Amino acid sequence: MRLGPLLGFENSFETVVSVAQEMESVGAASVMLAEAGRSAVTQAAAVIAATDEIEVGTYVVNAFARSPWLTGLTARDLDEMSGGRFVLGVGTGNVHFNDWYMGIDSSKPLAAMRDFVQIVREVVAAPAGSRVTYNGPVYEMGKWRATYAPLRSSVPVYLSASGPQMMRLAAEVSDGIGVGIMASVEFMRDIVRPNAVASAEAVGREGSELRFPMGALVSVNQDSEAARDAARASICGLFHPVPHPYYDSQMRQQGFSEAANMLSELMPEGRTSEAKQLLPEEIVDSLTISGTPSECSRRIAQYEGVADQVVMMRVAQRNEPVGVAAYEPILELVSEVNSR
Known part of the structure; x- marks a missing residue:
């Protein structure tokens, strides 16, 4: 099981970067950055600069806060900076926050997200000198030409989805369905995976190529x-x-x-x-994944074969230490899972 933290809720950039380095040292598969109190993109750049091998991604950036063209350029840059370690998770964001913070109505996102993801995927994959033209019901793009070659032929793009319509769209246009925290084994096994595979195959895609990262509330304490x-x-x-x-x-x-x-x-x-x-x-x-490190390790094992990756959102504990020390139980959990 690929395992790694979801960062972005820490009090300082120093903590974000230090935790990422510690995660790399214990063999975590990835570090994902949330767009909450900080920009996911800025955090990803900082983590990329401070690490060598671990996968770094956004989980997720808010599509309604940026254009698809600039998002594609950002993904190309971060992938080059990381030496091909970057993955882009994108989603609609919280409809309330979009309204409160930006005055944007995102209550009907399906058409916008279809256009957004398709443009992003074309931009990240565009060879040097090629143009990208797109005409959709929400977004249009023309005249842009890639000025240099991307590091890879493409950058993985995950679309965050919960409801059946967005999951269907994610399966049709993205590289993976980014499932949020609070998903049971049964939900992943009986609803998410089979429906996504069927939706991908219905439009001529290989369902077996879809990825299924899953966010999880992970609460670890020696006191279960x-x-x-x-x-x-x-x-x-x-x-x-x-x-x-x-x-x-x-x-x-x-x-x-x-x-x-x-x-x-x-x-x-x-x-x-x-x-x-x-x-x-x-x-x-x-x-949730809650309990002692051993109990959480057994819970994670239950997701083998139904989730490809567990993106761990750490749950704060009563009277816990501050900074990197608060992540010691999660680091212990990663080590225990990797030793199985």
Whole structure:
């Protein structure tokens, strides 16, 4: 199983870079950068400059915050900087944040994302001297000519998807379906993979060539119950100050509509303690990777064959140290998984 952290929530660039270096030293497969409090692109450049072999990617950049042309150029540059270690994860972003921060209505993203990903893939693969022309219902592009050869024939592009329509689109136009945190083994095995493969093959693509990276809430603590309690708090946080539409949808698709309704009611009012008490244990068991390092290692093993990569979003623990030291349990987990 390919394993690595999702960074981007740390207090300093020094911590981001230092954690990435530590991950490389223990044999993690990748370091992915989130676009949250920091730019995923800037973080990726910093990590690329500080590492030698580990795969570096964005998970994910917000397509509505940038043009597809510039995103393609950025991916070409980062791939060259890294010596061919870069992967581009792209998504729609949070519909609420797009509205609040940028005044953008992203509530109907399918056509935009189809155009966006197709332009990006053409730009990253364009040989020196070739032109890229594209005419879509949302984005158009003309007259651009690649001035130099890309390092590789293409850069992997993953499209973040949760709902069935976006998953279908990801299978049709991208290199992989970037699944967000809170996906059970059954969700990946019975819904994501078979539907994506069928959608790819329906448009003449090889379904076997699709990749399936999966985000995961990973709560590691030598005290198993403390890890689970931290995971409960993290799940509740996804519904504050308003429910995150991606995770709300993903919960409901996996049969937890009652819990999603409860969280949608309590968390906007700040009733975290009550929400944690009412959260079903089955959600922690099946939608997170929580417990001691050994318990988490066994949970990760359950995803063998259904996810190609686990992108670990670290869950903060009560009274944990600051900086790189907070990642010691995750580093231990990576070492344990690699030793299996």
